[in-house]
Amino acid sequence: DGGITQSPKYLFRKEGQNVTLSCEQNLNHDAMYWYRQDPGQGLRLIYYSQIVNDFQKGDIAEGYSVSREKKESFPLTVTSAQKNPTAFYLCATHSGLAGWDNTGELFFGEGSRLTVL
Amino acid sequence: AQKITQTQPGMFVQEKEAVTLDCTYDTSDQSYGLFWYKQPSSGEMIFLIYQGSYDEQNATEGRYSLNFQKARKSANLVISASQLGDSAMYFCAMRETYSGAGSYQLTFGKGTKLSVIP
Numbered sequence: 502d503g504g505i506t507q508s509p510k511y512l513f514r515k516e517g518q519n520v521t522l523s524c525e526q527n528l529n530h531d532a533m534y535w536y537r538q539d540p541g542q543g544l545r546l547i548y549y550s551q552i553v554n555d556f557q558k559g560d561i562a563e564g565y566s567v568s569r570e571k572k573e574s575f576p577l578t579v580t581s582a583q584k585n586p587t588a589f590y591l592c593a594t595h596s597g598l599a600g601w602d603n604t605g606e607l608f609f610g611e612g613s614r615l616t617v618l
Numbered sequence: 619a620q621k622i623t624q625t626q627p628g629m630f631v632q633e634k635e636a637v638t639l640d641c642t643y644d645t646s647d648q649s650y651g652l653f654w655y656k657q658p659s660s661g662e663m664i665f666l667i668y669q670g671s672y673d674e675q676n677a678t679e680g681r682y683s684l685n686f687q688k689a690r691k692s693a694n695l696v697i698s699a700s701q702l703g704d705s706a707m708y709f710c711a712m713r714e715t716y717s718g719a720g721s722y723q724l725t726f727g728k729g730t731k732l733s734v735i736p
Contacts, residue, residue: 534723541627541728541729542728543622543709543711543726543727543728543729544663544709544711544724544726545726546723546724549723559723589661591661591663593663606653606665606668607665607724608665609655609662609663609664610662611660611662612661612662614661
């Protein structure tokens with residue numbers, strides 16, 4: 502099936518530990534994104550990548566790191582420097598095709614819920 | 619100032635009735651896009667409808683329509699004939715300035731929780 506797979510669905514972390522959230526897609530999309538969602542809040546952009554081996558910081562990149570070694574994969578590492586990492590994390594993709602007829606719709610995975618104990 | 623404002627934290631609607639979810643936006647760009655996403659309790663974000671700033675007609679997708687009032691900078695979602703499965707969070711989002719480099723960043727509102735009553 503074509504889509505975006507995030508794992509794990511639920512993750513618990515002790516304070517001071519780094520954790521990595523996986524995001525894999527088989528949509529052949531160029532652009533990939535990581536968003537963070539807190540209760541009662543909208544989604545906030547952490548990092549995004551338009552092409553392999555390139556990525557840019559979003560609005561709340563501090564305490565997070567990413568890599569884009571393959572087109573299909575865009576893992577997010579939540580480091581110990583992130584002061585309040587408990588949140589719901591959503592990975593998204595976009596085809597990245599240029600053109601005014603491209604709406605810019607993002608496709609989302611099912612999310613990963615991280616809880617710091 | 620917030621770029622996307624959703625003033626209704628929660629809404630109730632009777633099954634089979636229509637409901638309007640409000641969204642106002644703030645941008646100085648001439649070219650932008652507006653989206654509505656649905657987020658059920660499972661967490662996945664489901665794309666519902668899109669309106670481009672240059673589109674003269676309101677977008678419609680099945681039971682969903684977008685009431686686009688450009689001068690007022692509002693993009694309200696109208697759901698007709700509500701169903702129990704429509705109970706979810708609904709987010710309004712905006713894409714600004716087409717970068718030409720494939721970077722489509724969306725800014726999201728805080729969402730409206732819709733509850734459909736049998």
